[in-house]
Amino acid sequence: MDPVAIIGNGPVGQTTALLLARWGVPTVLLDRRPERDPVGSKAICQQRDVLDIWSAVGAGERIAAEGVTWTTARTFHRDHELFTYTFAESGRAAFPPFVNISQSRTEEILDERVAAEPLVDVRWGHPVAKIDQDVDRVTLTCADGSTVVAPFAVLCAGARAEELRAMLGVGFDGHSFDDRFLICDIRTDLPGWATERRFYFDPVWNPGRQVLVHPCPGSTFRIDWQVPSDYDLDAEVADGSLDRRIRQVIGERPYEIVWKSVYRFQSRCADRLRAGRVLLAGDAAHLYSPFGARGLNSGVVDAENAAWKIAFVARGWAGEGLLESYHAERHAAARENLEITTATMDFLVPQSPAAAAHRQAVLDRAAEDPVARSMVDSGRLAEPFWYVDSPLTTPSPSRPFAGRPPRGDVPAPGPGVLVPDAPVAGGRRFRELAREGFTLLLAPGADGEAARAVAEGSAVPVAVVELDEVDVTGTLAPALDARRGEVWLLRPDAHVAAVLDRPTTAALTAALTRALGG
Incomplete structure (x- = not known):
């Protein structure tokens, strides 16, 4: 059987390759980078059903064991707790609702599984420069002139896949948000916070904006501040403002900054997730705001959906109508995720004075009014489509x-x-x-x-x-x-x-x- 080509060796590409191997389908896994670059923690929040998918390739239990389990989400307005919710399950699930672990560590665990799988051929330093296809095959030409000919390909090259999408004639409509967000991964001791996700609207230490705190392994906490559009991280480090910002959250206890970054984000979705014999998955197919942890989690479900359908067509068990269902199902999932995360951002970052006034009125009433409380949107966390x-x-x-x-x-x-x-x-x-x-x-x-x-x-x-x-x-x-x-x-x-x-x-x-x- 000819290998399927996978473009992008991030967690979505790794998962796709490992799942195809379960069906006896070989793959060639191409990545433009010369080697793995474990920079920062990136996507940290892995949902129960995604851990279940990773369990199918021998990685879910280990990722869950190394990660921090949390079952409770708390939402505050200033210093008042508005609501707390835990996560339901039917039956008896094998994994907790959410586990926090850095994306870089997840990739390392998946790399070990890939290395042990003879059906996966990993090729670092192979940026794809051209994509051609006909009714029977896809031909990928790499920057060094080498080619990979495959019956199918999966594009999961991440957010920077503009040129590859353009080669496929795939649009990527949406918009970028002007507001910026500061992330610091901090190693410290915060008793009572290790199993909770905490979201603060308008705290006294970030007035008019939001702060999100997630527990991570190794007594590490991710703190995510909404900051002004002209925010300067280097200036805050130089004048001591970053230290003061952190201490407003954690107090006078000692801490160490493990990683810090400032980012803007986009909300976009490809107009087609199937372009002939190429399927798009993960950030190459959709980008969401991070509030709700729907990025990587959705991408891993893309991988599972794509893998079993490609395998069944490749083995002659199904016709190509099954591939078209990949677009029907995962594009609908992407649109729902976009709708949910956009609604969250519209509440977090109002786009008009009227919207800002509405948000403030809801938050002011939510402490006493259950109806207003239900209107507070601090992010609907990842769930299956x-x-x-x-x-x-x-x-x-x-x-x-x-x-x-x-x-x-x-x-x-x-x-x-x-x-x-x-x-x-x-x-x-x-x-x-x-x-x-x-x-x-x-x-x-x-x-x-x-x-x-x-x-x-x-x-x-x-x-x-x-x-x-x-x-x-x-x-x-x-x-x-x-x-x-x-x-x-x-x-x-x-x-x-x-x-x-x-x-x-x-x-x-x-x-x-x-x-x-x-």
């Missing part, structure tokens, strides 16, 4: 999607939703089982003969699993709210493709065909 409107999903009249649940909650299981996790027979987890291919999960009373006939007649890997036999702890059935006679069709990324009530062989075949992009 639910493929309820996907062309691969078969709707179920008995399980309609009720819309986006309240902040911190998860939706009821049903078509399009990521299936709950739970321990199952053999010391395994249910999502681990589901990610081996397509799964037909039989509730009690379901027609096992029809399901087995579909599985045996399918060219793709389809497992038939009886709920009663695998649900050894009694956790999975109530998490699913499984009903007698139902058959659940699960995709290789553990999303529910269909829930069918006492289906015939024809109905099961139709749902499977649809889930394969047919």
Whole structure:
């Protein structure tokens, strides 16, 4: 099998390569840099379901173990706590809701997995200068004149992929924010803060603006200040203002600055996530404000969605309609993330006097008014996108999607939703089982003969699993709210493709065909 080309050896590219290797698909992983450059902590907040994806390539448990687990998000206005929320789960999840660990450390752990994988060929110092493609292949020409010819390519070259997107004829509409933000990673001792994310509106030590504090490994805390557009970090360091700024947050305790940076950010989304035989993923496909931790988390889900679909097409198990579903699903996810993060930024950084007055009124009322409190937007944290409107999903009249649940909650299981996790027979987890291919999960009373006939007649890997036999702890059935006679069709990324009530062989075949992009 010819290798798939992956442009960009960041965490999205690494994950794509490792996931393709799980399906027996070789890859060539190209990066313009001469070597890994572990500068700063970058993206630190890894969501539970992303850790679950990394678990599939042997890295999730280690990333979670080395990171700092936090389960609580607190939001303050000045010195008054407005609200606190923790994160719901259905079933029994293998990972905590969020783990904080530097992106550079995550990359190191993934590098170890890549180095142990013979199907991944890593080539540093190979900037791609030209992309050509026809109906059968993609040809990448590198700056040194070498070429890589591949049946498919995944572009995950990060935020600076303008020239590569232009070669593909892909637009990248959006805008940049004028406000600046100062990040300092500080090693110090802050008792009671090690398992909480804290967000402050208008604190006395940053009046009129925001401060976000995240715990990190090694007694390190990331502090993120909104600062004026003309902010000068070097000047603050020189005159001692940075030290005073930090001490306003942490007090007189000793500290060490591990990393500091000032940044602006953009909100943008590619108009197409599939350009012929090239799929776009991660920051090359979308850029969001950091409030909500939706950048890297979304990019890793892009990687999983792209990997199983490319693998199924490359192995002849599905037609190219499955590749088009990558755009349909992940572009919809990108648009939702853009909508959510833009709403947060509109609240954090009002774009008009009227918006600023509204924000102030909401914050002033929120201490006593639950309605106003619900309007405070300090960032809706990363969560899976639910493929309820996907062309691969078969709707179920008995399980309609009720819309986006309240902040911190998860939706009821049903078509399009990521299936709950739970321990199952053999010391395994249910999502681990589901990610081996397509799964037909039989509730009690379901027609096992029809399901087995579909599985045996399918060219793709389809497992038939009886709920009663695998649900050894009694956790999975109530998490699913499984009903007698139902058959659940699960995709290789553990999303529910269909829930069918006492289906015939024809109905099961139709749902499977649809889930394969047919």
